[in-house]
Amino acid sequence: MTLPVSTVLLEPFAEEPTVSVLRLYGDIGLEAITRISALVDDLVEKKRFHLLVDLSQVNFLSSPVVGALMGCRERLMRRSGSIALLAPKPELAEKLNLMGVNLVFPYYSNKNAFLRHFRWEYQSESRSLTLEVPAYAGYVPAIRRLIAGLLLSKGYTPREAFQLESIVDELSNNAIEHGLPIDKKFSISFSFDKSSIHLAVANGCKTLSSEAQELIREKFRNPCIIPGSMRGRGIALVKKIASDMTFRVDAQRVQVSITKMREES
């Protein structure tokens, strides 16, 4: 189908029903503003507040149209909605960047990248990491930096990432040093979304007597910090940083789990 030089179409987004797609084709100038504004008004009327503007087939976008999109953005965001730009051609992207558009609108190179961000941001989609690692202390720095990095990449603050780094470090070292992992491995399960983090560190161990199990449970229940002592601070530190800490000690397995709620969204 050959489309007219300047075309504006509104379509549902098949992969995400809550998002509408504004497809623009060709050279988009002044004459498109009325249509774009009317379409967005209609969306707002129908309580559809998320818009993806497909620029992949656009050669030229005039500044008044950019201004109109800014207005649309304001209207949608006032209702906790969103607007994003999809796949502008490199030449167009360069011109838009000169106008500062990239400072206001997020760009996505393809719809999968957009969907990943959208579902994370607006549908509380979570991310997860599971690691099965040889019980070797040399790996711990790599593990904690990885987890801190994942958090930073999804908008957690450096302080929040640092705190999780501390927790991962202490629990991993605890599993390696005190867990005597029988199969020389330990595991980490980590999941997070925009508002909370969950982490569990587990290791197998030689069969623990009931008394030994209870001693370990007591250490987790009441970790104590003796001022001036060189050791024994790790679990106490974890307990203070985490929002909640639980543990499970069985005859052949020890698992410590924490939850950390974000202090501000």
Next chain:
Amino acid sequence: MMEPQTIRMDISSDDVFLPYIRQFVSDSSLAMGFDPRSASLAEVETNSLFSYAIDVIPSGILRLECRFEPSLLRLSLFDEGGNLCGTREVVGL
């Protein structure tokens, strides 16, 4: 060098994670006694393995196995169904 060791990682497919995944492989390689150049190569190969996979598997879980053998790192990437997406090898010095 130690006896062969394997790290298994299951991670959500998300392109923003890629820099940290490859850094992890580099850091782990150094911890296993690889020299910085080999660790850097391991990072490049991890990037190569994942970049393609993240594009074609936009959501779900990807599994990376890092098997450290004497002076060799074998990287294997699988999708959620256990299908092999790719392998790479890096010689460590």
Next chain:
Amino acid sequence: MNDKQMLLTVEFVDGVPMARILRFSGDLDSTNAEHVSEVVLSLLREGVLHIVADFTKLRYVNSTGLGALLFANKKMKEAGGSMKIAGVNENVFEIIEIIGANTLLEIHRTMDDAIATLK
């Protein structure tokens, strides 16, 4: 050593022969805490009595690393000397505080402040 490991260098302090500056860079954790203790003991054997630990470029510390610092602090005091720490970043200071080590360690805001107490 890669650039993510901790670097520790020792320098003289102008006009204070029995003091040394220990400059930390990177992460202080279970993989390198023992090295810190060894360096401090070695300095004590040389007759060094005062240490000024520069944490300006120290990004991260864990409980084992803090244990090494407390050990160093204890050893310097037992020898009749002192250990001072300066340039601690917010995140590291929070960990020191949570553990309660801030009441045991002499912490200064800047290296100039710390060194001034030696003269």
